Amino acid sequence: MSAIIQVEKIGKKYILSHQRQSYYALRDVMADSVKRWGRKIIHPLASRRDPDPTHEEFWALKDVSFEINQGDRVGIIGRNGAGKSTLLKILSRITESTRGRVTLRGRVASLLEVGTGFHPELTGRENVYLNGAILGMSKANIKRKFDEIVAFAEVEKFLDTPVKRYSSGMYVRLAFAVAAHLEPEILIIDEVLAVGDAQFQKKCLGKMGEVGKEGRTVLFVSHNMTAIQNLCTNAIVLKNGRILTTTADVQNAVETYLSDVGTIKEISLVERKDRQGEGKILITGFKMFDNQGEEIYSLISGQTVEFRIYYECVNNQKPKNVSVGIGISALTGQFLTLLSNEMTQKTFGAIPQKGYCTCKIDKLPLAPMIISVNLIVRQNDIIQDWIQNAASITIEGGDYYGTGRVTPSTHSGFLIEQTWHSHGMSDVS
Amino acid sequence: MKNEEYLLVLEAGRVEKNYWKDLWRYRELFYFIAWRDILVRYKQTVIGIAWSIIRPFLTMIVFTLVFGKLAKLPSEGVPYPILVFAAMLPWQFFSNSLSEASNSLIQNASMLTKVYFPRIVVPASSVIVSVVDFFISFVILGLLMAWYGFVPGWRMFSLPLFLLLAFAASFGFSLWLAALNVRYRDFQYVIPFIVQFGLYISPVGFSSSIVPEKWRLLYSLNPMVGVIDGFRWAILGGGTRIYWPGFLLSSTLTFIILVSGFRYFRKTERVLADVI
Numbered sequence: 001m002s003a004i005i006q007v008e009k010i011g012k013k014y015i016l017s018h019q020r021q022s023y024y025a026l027r028d029v030m031a032d033s034v035k036r037w038g039r040k041i042i043h044p045l046a047s048r049r050d051p052d053p054t055h056e057e058f059w060a061l062k063d064v065s066f067e068i069n070q071g072d073r074v075g076i077i078g079r080n081g082a083g084k085s086t087l088l089k090i091l092s093r094i095t096e097s098t099r100g101r102v103t104l105r106g107r108v109a110s111l112l113e114v115g116t117g118f119h120p121e122l123t124g125r126e127n128v129y130l131n132g133a134i135l136g137m138s139k140a141n142i143k144r145k146f147d148e149i150v151a152f153a154e155v156e157k158f159l160d161t162p163v164k165r166y167s168s169g170m171y172v173r174l175a176f177a178v179a180a181h182l183e184p185e186i187l188i189i190d191e192v193l194a195v196g197d198a199q200f201q202k203k204c205l206g207k208m209g210e211v212g213k214e215g216r217t218v219l220f221v222s223h224n225m226t227a228i229q230n231l232c233t234n235a236i237v238l239k240n241g242r243i244l245t246t247t248a249d250v251q252n253a254v255e256t257y258l259s260d261v262g263t264i265k266e267i268s269l270v271e272r273k274d275r276q277g278e279g280k281i282l283i284t285g286f287k288m289f290d291n292q293g294e295e296i297y298s299l300i301s302g303q304t305v306e307f308r309i310y311y312e313c314v315n316n317q318k319p320k321n322v323s324v325g326i327g328i329s330a331l332t333g334q335f336l337t338l339l340s341n342e343m344t345q346k347t348f349g350a351i352p353q354k355g356y357c358t359c360k361i362d363k364l365p366l367a368p369m370i371i372s373v374n375l376i377v378r379q380n381d382i383i384q385d386w387i388q389n390a391a392s393i394t395i396e397g398g399d400y401y402g403t404g405r406v407t408p409s410t411h412s413g414f415l416i417e418q419t420w421h422s423h424g425m426s427d428v429s
Numbered sequence: 430m431k432n433e434e435y436l437l438v439l440e441a442g443r444v445e446k447n448y449w450k451d452l453w454r455y456r457e458l459f460y461f462i463a464w465r466d467i468l469v470r471y472k473q474t475v476i477g478i479a480w481s482i483i484r485p486f487l488t489m490i491v492f493t494l495v496f497g498k499l500a501k502l503p504s505e506g507v508p509y510p511i512l513v514f515a516a517m518l519p520w521q522f523f524s525n526s527l528s529e530a531s532n533s534l535i536q537n538a539s540m541l542t543k544v545y546f547p548r549i550v551v552p553a554s555s556v557i558v559s560v561v562d563f564f565i566s567f568v569i570l571g572l573l574m575a576w577y578g579f580v581p582g583w584r585m586f587s588l589p590l591f592l593l594l595a596f597a598a599s600f601g602f603s604l605w606l607a608a609l610n611v612r613y614r615d616f617q618y619v620i621p622f623i624v625q626f627g628l629y630i631s632p633v634g635f636s637s638s639i640v641p642e643k644w645r646l647l648y649s650l651n652p653m654v655g656v657i658d659g660f661r662w663a664i665l666g667g668g669t670r671i672y673w674p675g676f677l678l679s680s681t682l683t684f685i686i687l688v689s690g691f692r693y694f695r696k697t698e699r700v701l702a703d704v705i
Contacts, residue, residue: 121469
C-alpha cells in the first residue's frame with residue numbers, strides 16, 4: 001500500500017537577519033543600497049560577493065524523510081525549535097520547503113490554532129460558517145453539521161451574539177467544535193489541546209481518538225507526553241531540524257525525547273536569565289553527592305543523596321529567616337513533590353553571606369524516570385530567587401526494597417515502603 | 430484508491446502548477462471572506478453606509494464649486510455635478526480598493542500563518558467590498574440625474590465594460606500594493622499619498638478634454654484616465670467624445686499592471702508566511 005503522506009528529503013532554510021527588526025522596511029533597502037554604493041566607491045576592487053555579516057542561514061529542517069500510512073496517528077515530538085512547527089507548516093502548505101518533495105494522498109486540514117479567522121464582530125453562527133470554510137469545509141457540509149457543531153460546543157443560546165461577547169471558554173469550545181467536525185483524510189494538529197477547561201479537554205481528546213479510529217490520519221504535535229502516549233500509534237522525534245527516530249514504539253520515542261531533554265541543561269545557573277525574585281540572594285549552583293561525599297550526576301532509586309544549593313548574597317548582608325525549596329516534577333509537567341526546610345523543620349535563622357544549604361534524603365523513594373528540578377529561595381516569605389527547571393536528573397532503577405530486585409522503568413512514580421501478609425479465612429459462617 | 434483524486438505533490442520551487450486548480454477549489458472560501466468583509470464593514474454601522482455616501486458627495490460639491498464655479502471649466506454640456514460624479518464613481522472605487530486591499534494581508538496575518546488557501550482571496554475580497562460601495566454610490570448618481578432631469582442614452586449599456594476596466598485597474602494596483610506592503614512594512618505610508626495625489630492628476634474634478642491635444646497621449650499614461658473617460662462617455666452620452674488612442678494606451682497599461690501585479694503577488698505569496 002502506498003503511504004498517504006510521503007516526505008522526501010525536505011529542508012527549509014530561513015535567512016536570519018541580525019540588527020534588524022522582524023520585518024523589512026523600504027527605508028532599510030534604500031539605506032543598504034546607498035551603503036553598498038559607498039563601499040564600492042571606497043573599495044572599488046573588493047569582491048562583490050562579500051558575505052553580508054548581518055545575514056545568516058539557518059536550516060529549520062534538513063533532510064527530513066518519512067512515510068505515514070493511512071490511519072496512523074503520529075505524534076511529532078521534539079524540543080522547542082526542533083522544527084516541529086515548520087514541518088507542520090510545510091505539510092499544511094502554509095510555507096514552501098526550500099528543498100525536497102512531499103506527496104499527500106488526501107485532503108489536508110490543518111489546525112494550528114483554534115478559531116483561525118474568527119471575527120469578533122460576527123455572531124457565533126456566522127463564525128461557524130466562516131471558520132468552517134477557512135478550514136476547508138464546503139458550505140453544504142457545514143450546513144449539514146451545523147446542529148451537531150453547536151451541540152458539541154454547548155452554545156445554543158448565544159448563536160446570534162457576536163463572539164466578542166463570548167467568554168473565553170465559550171469561544172474556545174465553539175472554535176474547537178468546528179474543527180472537530182472536519183472530515184479530511186489527513187488532520188494536522190498543533191498543540192491545540194492546551195486550551196479550554198479540563199472537562200472540555202477530555203472531550204476533545206475523546207473526539208480525537210474517535211477521529212483516529214475512523215481511519216483518518218492524524219499528525220499531532222504536543223509537549224504533553226501523556227496525550228501523545230494515549231493517542232498516537234507512531235511517533236517521530238525531531239532534534240535540531242533532523243529526525244532522531246521514527247518508530248511505532250511510542251513509549252520508546254517518548255523516552256528518547258525525554259532523555260534528550262535531560263542531557264541538555266548544562267548552562268550554569270549563574271548565567272540563567274529566566275529567573276524570578278527580588279535577587280538579594282542568588283542561587284549559584286546545584287549539586288548532588290552520595291554518602292561517601294562523591295559528587296554524582298544521576299541518581300539510583302533507594303540511594304542516599306545529598307542535594308546542595310549554592311547561594312550568594314548581594315550587598316554583604318547576612319539574611320535571616322530563609323527558606324529553601326527544591327521542587328521536583330516529572331518531565332511530563334506533573335508536579336511530584338516539594339523538599340523544603342520550612343515545611344519539615346523551620347527556616348534558617350541566619351545564613352552566612354556565601355555558602356550552600358544541604359538537603360539529605362536517606363533512601364530516595366523515586367522510581368526510574370527523569371525529573372526536573374525547580375529551585376526557590378525565599379526570605380521572610382518574599383521570593384528572592386526562583387529558577388524553573390534548574391536541572392534535569394535521570395533516576396535509574398535500584399534495589400529500593402532491598403530484595404535484590406530492581407524496579408523496572410515502566411513503574412515510574414513513587415516507591416513506598418510496604419508490608420504484605422497473606423491470611424487464611426476458615427470457612428465458618 | 431479513492432484518495433487519488435486529492436493527490437497533491439509539493440515540490441520545492443514547483444508549487445505553481447497546482448495554483449489554478451486551487452483557485453477553483455477555494456472559490457467558496459472566497460465568497461465567505463468577501464461576505465465577511467462586507468458584513469463587518471456594514472455591521473456596526475449606520476455610519477458605514479452613510480460614510481460611503483457622504484464622502485463622494487462632499488467631494489463632488491467641493492469640486493463643482495472649485496472647478497465648475499470658480500475656475501469655470503467647461504462641462505461638456507451636462508450639469509457640472511453630474512460630470513464630477515460620473516468620475517467620482519470609478520475613482521472612489523479605485524481609491525477604496527487601494528486603501529483596503531493594501532492593508533488586507535497584514536490585517537489577516539494571523540489567519541495567513543495558520544491555514545493554507547490561495548492568498549489572492551484576501552485582497553480580492555477587499556476589492557469586492559469596494560464594488561458594493563460602488564453600487565451604493567451609483568444609486569446616488571441616479572438620484573442626482575433625476576434631480577437635474579438628465580436622461581442617459583444608449584451608451585449607458587456599455588457601462589459594465591468600463592466597470593470591468595475599473596475593476597482591472599483597481600485589482601492590479603491592489604495586488605501590487607498589498608504585496609509591497611508585506612515586503613516593506615513602511616510602504617503603508619506611501620499609499621494615502623498615492624491616493625490623494627491620484628485624485629488631482631486624474632480627471633475627476635474636470636473633463637480630460639481641457640488637456641491640450643498634444644499632451645493627451647502622455648496624460649493617458651495614467652490608467653485611471655482611460656477608466657474615467659470611459660465612464661463619462663457611457664454615462665453622460667451626447668457631446669462627450671472619447672480620445673481613443675489615449676483610451677487604448679490607458680487600457681493596455683491597466684492590463685500590464687494587472688498581469689504584473691498578479692505575478693508579483695504570486696512571488697510574494699510564496700514567502701508570505703515567512704515574512705509577514
